Amino acid sequence: MDILVxxxxxxxxxxxxxxxxxxxxxxxxxxxxxxxxxxxxLYMLGAFVGYTLLSLLSGSGTGAGLMGIVVxxxxxxxxxxxxxxxxxxxxxxPLLLAPRLSILITALGVSLFLENGSMIAWGAxxxxxxxxxxxxxxxxxGAQITYTQMGLVLISALLMLGLHQFxxxxxxxxxxxxxxxxxxxxxxxxxxxxxxxxxTFFIGASLAAGAGTMAGAYYGxxxxxxxxxxxxxxxxxxxxxxxxxxxxxxxxxxxxGMMETAGTFVxxxxxxxxxxxxxxxxxxxxxxxxxMGEKVTERM
Amino acid sequence: xRKWTSVITAALLTLSLGVxxxxxxxxxxxxxxxxxxxxxxxxxxxxxxxxxxxxxxNAIEMAxxxxxxxxxxxxxxxxxxxxxxxxxxxxxxxxxxxxxxQNVVAVVGGYxxxxxxxxxxxxxxxxxxxIVPAANSAKLPAQGYDTLFLINGLTPDQAQTAADYMxxxxxxxxALVHDNSAYAKDLADFxxxxxxxxGGTVVAYExxxxxxxxxxxxxxxxxxxxxxxxxxxxxYAAGGLMVKQFKQKGVFGLFMVGDGSFSEDIxxxxxxxxxxxxxxxxxxxxxFIPDAEAFTTEYKQTYGNLAxxxxxxxxxxxxxxxxxxxxxxxxTDHDALKKAIKETKDFQALGQTISFNAxxxxxxxxFAVLKVAGGKFTLAK
Numbered sequence: 001m002d003i004l005v006x007x008x009x010x011x012x013x014x015x016x017x018x019x020x021x022x023x024x025x026x027x028x029x030x031x032x033x034x035x036x037x038x039x040x041x042l043y044m045l046g047a048f049v050g051y052t053l054l055s056l057l058s059g060s061g062t063g064a065g066l067m068g069i070v071v072x073x074x075x076x077x078x079x080x081x082x083x084x085x086x087x088x089x090x091x092x093x094p095l096l097l098a099p100r101l102s103i104l105i106t107a108l109g110v111s112l113f114l115e116n117g118s119m120i121a122w123g124a125x126x127x128x129x130x131x132x133x134x135x136x137x138x139x140x141x142g143a144q145i146t147y148t149q150m151g152l153v154l155i156s157a158l159l160m161l162g163l164h165q166f167x168x169x170x171x172x173x174x175x176x177x178x179x180x181x182x183x184x185x186x187x188x189x190x191x192x193x194x195x196x197x198x199x200t201f202f203i204g205a206s207l208a209a210g211a212g213t214m215a216g217a218y219y220g221x222x223x224x225x226x227x228x229x230x231x232x233x234x235x236x237x238x239x240x241x242x243x244x245x246x247x248x249x250x251x252x253x254x255x256x257g258m259m260e261t262a263g264t265f266v267x268x269x270x271x272x273x274x275x276x277x278x279x280x281x282x283x284x285x286x287x288x289x290x291x292m293g294e295k296v297t298e299r300m
Numbered sequence: 301x302r303k304w305t306s307v308i309t310a311a312l313l314t315l316s317l318g319v320x321x322x323x324x325x326x327x328x329x330x331x332x333x334x335x336x337x338x339x340x341x342x343x344x345x346x347x348x349x350x351x352x353x354x355x356x357x358n359a360i361e362m363a364x365x366x367x368x369x370x371x372x373x374x375x376x377x378x379x380x381x382x383x384x385x386x387x388x389x390x391x392x393x394x395x396x397x398x399x400x401x402q403n404v405v406a407v408v409g410g411y412x413x414x415x416x417x418x419x420x421x422x423x424x425x426x427x428x429x430x431i432v433p434a435a436n437s438a439k440l441p442a443q444g445y446d447t448l449f450l451i452n453g454l455t456p457d458q459a460q461t462a463a464d465y466m467x468x469x470x471x472x473x474x475a476l477v478h479d480n481s482a483y484a485k486d487l488a489d490f491x492x493x494x495x496x497x498x499g500g501t502v503v504a505y506e507x508x509x510x511x512x513x514x515x516x517x518x519x520x521x522x523x524x525x526x527x528x529x530x531x532x533x534x535x536y537a538a539g540g541l542m543v544k545q546f547k548q549k550g551v552f553g554l555f556m557v558g559d560g561s562f563s564e565d566i567x568x569x570x571x572x573x574x575x576x577x578x579x580x581x582x583x584x585x586x587x588f589i590p591d592a593e594a595f596t597t598e599y600k601q602t603y604g605n606l607a608x609x610x611x612x613x614x615x616x617x618x619x620x621x622x623x624x625x626x627x628x629x630x631x632t633d634h635d636a637l638k639k640a641i642k643e644t645k646d647f648q649a650l651g652q653t654i655s656f657n658a659x660x661x662x663x664x665x666x667f668a669v670l671k672v673a674g675g676k677f678t679l680a681k
Contacts, residue, residue: 003520010516125565126537132571135548144549219513219541221569229511264517269508270480272517 002142007261009145013218015257016156020211021234022241022249023163024204030180030244031200033100034092037107039208040231041114042084046209047216047226048122050076051129054217058130069131069217073155076213077206084205085198093194111231118224126221133217152214159210160250163203167246176200180244229273233260236280242293251291336379337372337632339364339622340399340428342409342419344387353411355609356433357382360408362602363619373626378619385419387412396422404428405632408618411611413437420448429638431622433614438486441659449641450661451621451654452614453583455483457665459490462531462556462581465669465680467498471528471554475504477518477542479534487533487558503527508542510534515542519549529554536561540569547574554579562610562670562677572675579680580670586613588670588679589651614666617649 021043028036053072091110095103137146167173175196179186187193215230216222233256241252256276263275283290341360344353360380368377381402383395392415399407400422407423410416410432417439423430424445432440436452453461466474474495478488485507492502503525506518515538522530530546530553532539539561546555547570557566559582567575586592586599586608595616599608624647626632629640647654655663671680 003524006520007517010514010520013516014514126569128565128568132573146548215513220544220571221513221537221541223537225511226513261514261517265521268506269477269512269515269518270506272509272512 003265005141006143007265008258009140009143009149011258011261012254013149013152013257014261015237015254016153017211017215017230017253018234018237018257019250019253020156020159020207021230022237022253023160023246024208025235025238026241026243026246026249027176027200027204029238030246031176031197032092032096032103032183034103034107035235036204037104037231037235038087038110038114039204040227040229040234041111041118042080042205042227043208043212043215043230043234044118044222044224044227045083045114046076046080046212047222048118048127048212048224049079049209050213050216051122051127051222055130073210073213077210080209080212081202081206084201084208087205088198088201093197096197111228115224115228122222122224124224126223129216129220129222131217132220148218152218155214156211159207163207164246166203172196172199233276236276239280239290240283242290245290245292248290248292255291336377337374337626338402338404339378339380339619340402340404340407340409341380341382342385342392342395342399342407342430343382344411344415345382345384347386347388349387349411352434352609352611353384353387355606356409356411356611356615358603358606359599359608359612359615360619362599363616363623367619367623373623374630374632378623385409385412385415387415389415389418392416392419393422395419399423400426400428405626405634406431406622406637408433408615408622410435413440416440417443420445423447427634427638429634429641431618431641433618434611441661444659446642446660447638448660449656451618451649451652451666452611453662453665453667455487456490456494457662458559458581458667459487459494461665461667461669462491462558463494463498463500465556465579465581466495466500466529466531466554469529469554472500473503473525473527473529474500475506475522475525475527475530475553476502477504477506477508477530477532477534479510479538480507481510481534484533484535484558484560488531491531491533508534508538510538512538513541515545516549518542519546519551522546523549523551527553529556531556531558532561533558534560536563536566537569540566540575543570543578544574556581556669559583559667567672567675575672575675578672580672580677581667582670583610583614583666584651584668584670584679585610586650588668588677589613590679592650595650613650614652617652617654620649621647621654 024039028034050072053075057068087110091106092103095106133148135146137144175191179193179196183193237252237256238249240256241248260272260276264272343356344350364378364380383399385392385395396419407428407430411434413435416432416435420430424447429447432450434452436454438454476488476491478484495502532542539557543555556579562580562582586596592613596608625637625640629636645655652666657663669680670677
């Protein structure tokens, strides 16, 4: 029993990271049908920007208190969000009307650029986050759940809830949904399509950056290649939930995190990626639309 | 006009080439025709491992200087000729051939096992003795070359050191974790054999991905098994996170890591609090060797406050061993020297006593167990 609870709790934390990244994948795919393979690297960029900001903060002698961490998290999300918008403007917008394959290859190029650029900027070795989070926590049914884990899941839940409200309640959210339906018609209706696409990239990138900063603080080390495998996992999560569907991405991430942790427990650590990607293959074979992606035409 | 310029350029180029050629020739004849004893040094001084290579070269130069200041060997001075193996098998072969053509008396060097394997063959063919201070793949002695001498402990020695420490500390149930790299898996396999030989049981044998960050599932699993000791044979990036997350989850028992994790970074990643009490099996660097303070101070003075690296003490020992063997052989003849090195008995060096066994490797390994105390590595009792 305690092992089951522990595994689910640990999986929930990993799943929350996957969900946040998967959201960006799914939103971008929903709106311009692009699998943005550079998305995992925005997560990495978020981890590094957060690292730099925290180093500055703790370097000035004030130390990073809880407020400091929250401020750094928000700042990082804004900075990387803007970078995400910049990437869309420079690399993807000129190719918006080109065949999908060209833009997909561009995404791979952007990914390489971000990885190697970060290696030049921050170095190839592992950087250690300048803070150690508390290891205290509750004992729930024999399982050890730390305050940090609770906090991370809570922040992720808040971010996802906020996004859901934004998409379903605001005018821009409505515009996003409309563009996902029919881009040309939206043009004709006088919606500034480019602006809305830019906004989508901003939100996607900042969610990934939020996940990156939190993961950096939670695990303690960051490295320029950390976005690669997690980007693929988040893609798996998005497909699992049904790519293009926002609730699907959230659900897919959490499910993947828990299944992966359970799989690692049963089969051993070296099988972790095998479990995740076997799941991807299974989903693609058995249910290509994913759990929530009922109708292929209607997204978001 | 243009034609003239090119003719002049060509003439100048030819001239400069000639001059450079002459200079080279002069150097060569100086090296081989002098009164010095020429020792070849084969190290990676470029590429990824250049830091360690440079550091070993520093230690070698320090030892040479000390020997020469004390009057040299056999009435002659020692002189080194450095060749770059770049940790690459092909470069190493070329570099080794270069040293052979310069007629070196003996060779000190070999950092990467991959590069040392072919270069040791070149020296075997030329019957030149080679003393290897760092490379320690079990494949090296397995070649059976009578010219090759290893003064660094091998992987089975490290596994034995770990098993001995566990047995001495009543750790009977042992969990082994490796990261699927050839080196780490090798060490874990040898450790399994060593633990079982000393009467312990291996209760878990797990593999992880080296890039993994989340070891919660492994920690939960091991917590259920409750081993007396966990031995991780991989590298520090995963090792540090594992130490941290095991402490978080409350996995009891000793935590020990192999020499791949012997880096200050493991303490930084795990956090000083969590790293407290962490055990490391490694060949101690100069700062942990009780009688090497003078060496460390001198090294720092000579090389602008640079701390000695992981293999500097061993490189220093290799040169001193060679000088000692030269004295005992009383000749620079390859066969006599080879015999003298082979007959080395209890040669006192920094942190080790060198005697060779039948495979020309260390009779007693130089591996030790270090412990993290107060955020620093110390020798474990």
